[in-house]
Amino acid sequence: MSCAKADSPASSNHKEPAMQHWLQIATRNWRARPGRAALATLAVALGVGVVAWVTCCYESVQRSVTHVVLEWIGRSHVIIEATEGVWAFFGEEVESIAAQVPGVKATTVRTREYVYAAPPDRATGRAPSDDQFIRIEVTGVAPEKELTFRTYKLAAGRFLDPAARGEILVEKLIADEFKLGLGDAIFLRDNDPPGPPTPFKIVGLVDRRRASLNQAVMTWAALKDVQALCTLPGKIKGVDIMLHDDSLANIRATADVIRSRLAERDKKLKAAAGANASVESLEVKTTEAQHQRLGAARGLLQFIMMLLGCVVLLTALFIILASMGMGVTEQITELGLLRCVGVTRMQAAMLVLCQTLPIGLIGTLVGLPLGLALQWITVQVASDYLGQMAISGWGLALAVAGGLGATVLGGAVPAVGAFLVSPVDATRPQATHTTPRLLVVLAVFGAVLIAAQELIKTRIPTDAGNAAGAFDALALASLLALYAGFALIAPICVALVGRLFVHVAALALRLRPQLLGDEIDKAPIRSAAVCCGLMVGLSLIVGLVVWARSVKAGWEFPKEFPDALLYSYDSLPLDEVRALATMPGITKFTVADDFAFTFTKPSRLSLFRAMQQMDPSQRCLAIEPEEGFRIVKLTFLEGSEADALEKLKAGGHALVTREFAQARRKHLGDRVTIWVDEIKATFTIAGVIASPGLDIAISFFNASEYFQFYAVGAMILTQADAQAKFGRRYGKLMLFNFDFAANDSSRVAGGTPAVVRQSDVKPGARPNFSLGPGPIPGDGPEERIVNQMLERLGYPSKAFVTARELKQQIDRNIDRVTLLLSAIPFVGLVVAALGLANLMAANVSSRSRQIAVLRSLGTTRSQVLRIVMGEAMVLGLLGSAMGLALGMLLGRTSNHMTYLLSGFQPPFQIPWALVAASAALSTTLCLLAALVPARLASRSNVVAVLSSL
Incomplete structure (x- = not known):
């Protein structure tokens, strides 16, 4: 009966179709194990x-x-600007001189001025009263050329029309403050000398990336409109030049040609105006460093x-x-x-x-x-x-x-x-086993590749000029050699070190080690493949966090610049200011005096004398050398810090900025004579300096052009020389770091006047770093400390700027980028976990008879589950150990690549907490991946399996 039923047509309908080609065996294997194929x-x-x-x-x-x-x-490659900085301007004809130089692709001009702006009166639509105007910056551009050189992120509207007049782009921040939109009018006026308000039509809102509220509000208008507004016809402050050939050699060569042609222009102007006539000093700079x-x-x-x-x-x-x-x-x-x-x-x-x-x-x-x-x-x-x-x-x-x-x-x-x-x-x-000789051969090849990786790493050139392609190829070869080497060493590591992790897992799960070592003993290469999957994913996470910690540890900005600057416009007794160094909440405190000087003897006529003293670009900074050098890291372009410190202590010496050296053509060892009031003194230049931290800070506060203006006339003396030569013993500039650990709330809040806690910025007003007399607004820890300082000084008129925001933002950005990048290797760990689940499922399937025999001998379901989970734990621990070792090497390699690409050498730092958490995450993913196969193994039908034997 059964045979007849088996041969019946109804039964034959359920038979699979005949195999048309022997390769269809492969597709039948997919259907036999769909889960494994899907994974x-x-x-x-x-x-x-x-x-x-x-x-x-x-x-x-x-x-x-x-x-x-x-x-x-x-996008400019060469820039022409006035040596004196933002306050100086020159004629537009300079652009035509640059445009005629061979190899120049495009040129444009620009200017930048301080003006005052206000929205129209709501009732009349006319210009408002004077007290409604606020100080902003307006940049004059050539609309027909500007977009060739710079991009503008417009939140709304369009760019300036080259044929139109009276149009303006405004930063979205000021538009929101003034409650203005596209098509509305905004009034601008010049205050030097005071002029009538000029209406401009808003045609675009610029969404400008801001790092600090202290950055000035920006607007952009046609160059002709800005020149007319500020009564500066034909005057500009910069020429941007773009070249056809942007190679470094050509940029330098073209800049030299432009310098020579400008020198010829200066000779012609002096010849026409007289030998004693003054001609604006121009500086030709290249953007090769920025690019x-x-x-x-x-x-x-x-x-x-x-x-x-x-x-x-x-x-x-x-x-x-x-x-x-x-x-x-x-x-x-x-x-x-x-x-x-x-x-x-x-x-x-x-x-x-x-x-x-x-x-x-x-x-x-x-x-x-x-x-x-x-x-x-x-x-x-x-x-x-x-x-x-x-x-x-x-x-x-x-x-x-x-x-x-x-x-x-x-x-x-x-x-x-x-x-x-x-x-x-x-x-x-079941008789096939991996021979130990094969494992040794693979390990030898792996060691050779790791040694080759170290050799390749030393041969990688910097990513500059024509070496860029070589850098990419060698960097990639170095990494592939590193990973391939570890992959080839993995099988022998599994065979030799695997037993150690077997005992660890057996102890943790209360099992005999003999029950967990089957996969490692019989198939070390297959086990190593799963471990390598975990290894590469974990190594990248470890490498990234080590690299990020190393970059943060080596980032010198927090050591190069103080947390805060407090400047008093009033000259304060030096001893009274120095006493602030012992206040709770303050560390690394130093004070400097700031006063004007001239290069010529002041006039005896009061009018001309006042005009000389009004020039703010020539300033002396009298410092405490040792304390100042500790809190502000300076780079010596000429001379050295040790020699300069000894010379400053000896007296009669000064430091000058690189801008001063370029503008005045004074260098190390030269002598500079200055006048303070009617007192004359001569100093020898002990060093030409720059401050990388200050460069970052002035960019952060959008003050680079204004810093250049002050830097061209800046000299740094000692307070001892200031007192001995000019009779000055004052303090005006205070630089310090905050120490919140030493500043508990009871020591701060109790000494803070009530008026400070009640003082705040007016609703709708923009915070400003120059706050005048009185306490600074706010009741945060920084504000409380600064207000205590101001109270002890009698609340002088002052300016307060903190760079702590910038420091914290840099750290947050590094952490956030690392977190974003770490999400990618985490996916790699998920892929590795899928592979582990696949392998565990295959192991359970291939060892179903062995598991059935163990169950028939009295092994409980819990023990079977723990056996499978234990094998996964062993592989997870092995993969994590190899991943940690590879990650450390990858972190060192990444630091080396960073040095080759940027010249910055981060110190090798290991965030042990993050590294341990990453290893724990890797092992946990392995255990989770093995959970389903383990449950299937523990619930297998023992009778059905044994009956098939």
């Missing part, structure tokens, strides 16, 4: 998706960074993104290798039988490849849209870093090639294993 496909899809995600994010970041930097420095920094930033970003993409693809490769290797192990009996019936070795290898290739193709097709979706989400979450969504063509091509390449390589090794299967293997499928 392998998902691993490829995640790998491809992450590469597409990373490269497209890189494209977005590159465009965003380029936009911001070019907005800052423009080099932009290139270095791009190179470092591209290096990190390439590293991220390669690591995730390597993870997918190891997972495919482990999954397909397990598949070949399970199919040894089948492959041996196929060999017995005439299947050739090549056909057996092709059979394994045909199981792998469609997985890679499907994973690649799924991964591309997945990567674009991840990029869209990232852009929405971090739009301030990534800007707008951009698609990278080369990145998508790399993702496709990487996904298919990883699949082919991942299937090639198992295919070789299938090629070596003999018909005899069908009778003894």
